[in-house]
Amino acid sequence: MIKNKKFLMLAVGAFMLFAAFIAFNKVYDIASPSTVVQSAAWFGVGDDKFEPVKVQTTEQTLSSNINWSIAIFVLLVVLVIANVFDISGLAARLSGKENLSGNNVNKYIMIIFLILGFIGVYWEFSHHGKYTLLRNSSSEHGVEYDSMFNVTLILTMIVFVITQALLFWFSFKYAKSPNRKAVYHAHNNKLEVFWTLIPAIVLTFLVLKGHQTWRAITYNADKSKSQNIEIFAYQFGWKARYAGADKILGAADYKYISGANPLGIAVKSEVEKLKLELDTAIMNDRKALKDLNSSLSQLRIQLELYKGLADRTNVVITDKEIARIVSGEVKDELEESIRRKSKQLERMKAIEDNKTVFATMFNNAADDDVISTEIHLIENRPVTFIFRSRDIIHSAFLPYFRVQMNVVPGMMTQFTFTPTKSTTKIRSEKNDNTFDYYLYCNKICGTSHYNMKIKVIIESESAYNTWMQSQKTAFGKEAAPMAVPVSLPSDTTQMRLDSLPVNKLQRLTSR
Structure with missing residues (x-):
């Protein structure tokens, strides 16, 4: 009661x-x-x-x-x-x-938990097993990769079922009872051998199988018959570069990156333009540095004029620019800009002075290269992706091809594979005419990382050749040399110059 x-x-x-x-x-x-x-x-x-x-x-x-x-x-x-x-x-x-009895309650709870747990595992695999048991690879090596993953999953699942069943059954079977005393076994050599030897054999098999698969993917691929395509990463996008009619990818270097040459391809005409742009930018920076005092005087005159207006916006902007000049911030920025551009010119000159390196890089192989915002591949044709990064570490991830490779600034990485399912075929299998393969960035690389992807199209050789013939070469026709620079160029190695008040100072001094 x-x-x-x-x-x-x-x-x-x-x-x-x-x-x-x-x-x-x-x-x-x-x-x-x-x-x-x-x-x-x-x-x-x-x-x-x-x-x-x-x-x-x-x-x-x-x-x-x-x-x-x-x-x-x-x-x-x-x-x-x-x-x-x-x-x-x-x-x-x-x-x-x-x-x-708390023990009696707990032992029945153990059995209930075991049954419900196994039901939950069965439900999960029956409803979402298609996302776990991988069988949708679109590459040659992906089949072996999926097989290795599935074998590991099956073996661990067998161990999971046996150990969990025994764990909860023993909790039920041997609950505390006043009619029975517990028997303690401090050590058992047979058990020690059993639960050490069996896992060791299984793990050895898995490790050797994994190593064999990895070697086949990484080292045994026939790169001599594969097509080389450069995949260039930057925040936040990708570009693909194909060899032209000569079937040779031209050389590239980060020192040659500019607004007109975002991949830094070694094309003489573009390099000459970049040198002229850097010289012009250095000249403009030095002029702005020399005219800082006169610019400061003009800004102060303008400030007095702005104070008589109702709109205070120009007063705030002009006052900030005056403060930046007085504090030496503008002077430091100009000197740093000159130093960076001069260093870039020195590095470019070092390549020119080394005749062997210069001849190797500037051999006209890049003149017919094609730059694309899509990746087109031939079905059942080996391809080697050569990865470069402009800024930070990215990670190229092609989930359906079981390919992932870090893209590191200052070094090239590569991955060779053979696509086996065309875009048309995978759409038919999925019954989805809107499906497309994509290469994603799988490394959190900044604010727009979520949208950093490039479409991959797998097609027949004839369709690929038709697409290639429709593409224009990036620098196939050399532009006429620039006689007189007309504007301040973009600097790819620093913050945008048009975001600095230096441009405003230059406009003031030119009046």
């Missing part, structure tokens, strides 16, 4: 507390809209005149309510169960005999 009464009171109290918590949250959410302070953009025009604005919003916290409600409810259930056992213990002490 005592047990039932206390249990009923505790259950009613828990329910009332739970209901009160829900009601409080509902009332609070409806009655209290919050204010959100709008934050300034990280970059952009007009940051100096940004004023935070408080915006009234209606909070939608139903999900939060449910999460907190579930947490409180689970806590109350645990307290109820704990009190049930406490009440049972009190009743046992009063009556002199045990009414509810």
Whole structure:
């Protein structure tokens, strides 16, 4: 009687507390809209005149309510169960005999948990096994890769089922009983040999099989018959470079990267343009450095004129530019810009002075190279991807081809594979005419990492040849040399110059 009464009171109290918590949250959410302070953009025009604005919003916290409600409810259930056992213990002490054995309850819970757990595993594999048991490889080596993965999964699943069944069965079979004493085995040589030798044999098999598969993928691929395609990574995109009619990819170097030559391909006409652009930029920077004092005077005159206007925007901008000049910030930026551009010219000259290296790089092989924003491959034809990165470490990931390779600045990495399913065939298998292969970046590389991908098209040789014939070479026709520079060029090794106030100073001094 005592047990039932206390249990009923505790259950009613828990329910009332739970209901009160829900009601409080509902009332609070409806009655209290919050204010959100709008934050300034990280970059952009007009940051100096940004004023935070408080915006009234209606909070939608139903999900939060449910999460907190579930947490409180689970806590109350645990307290109820704990009190049930406490009440049972009190009743046992009063009556002199045990009414509810915790060990008996636990052993049946173990069996229930085992059964429900195996049902859950079966349900998971029956509904989502297609995402785990890999059978959709679109490359030659991917079949071996999937086989190795599936064998590992099957072996570990067998061990999982046996060990979990024994674990929970022993917990049920040998629960504490007053009619039985526990027998302790401190050591057993046969068991030690069994559970050491068997896993060692299985793991040795898996390791050797994995090593054999890896060697076949990495070292035994016939690269002499494969087509070489350069995959160039940058924040946040990819470009593919194909050899032209000569079937030879031209040389490239980061020192030659510019706005017109984003891959840094060794083409003489583009290199000469870059040298002229760097010389012009250095000349402009030195002129701006020399004219800093006169620019400062003109800015101060303009500031006085702006102060008489109602619009204070120009006052704020001009005042900031004056402060940057006075503090020496503009001077430091100009000197650093000159140093970087001069260093780049020195590195380019070092290549020119080395006749052997220069002749190897500038052999006209790059003149007919094709740069594309799509990757086209021939079905059942080996291909070697040669990876380069412009800025940071990226990771080229082609999931359906079981290919992944880090793309590292300053070095080239490569991967050879053979695609075996055309885009048309995989669309037919999936019954999805919109499906496309993609190469993704699988390394978190910045704010737009999520969108860093390039389409991969697998097609017949005739379709590939038709596509190649429709492509224009990147630098097949040399442009006429520039006689007079007309504008300040972009600098690929530093921040954009047009974001600096130097341009404004140059415009002021040119008036």
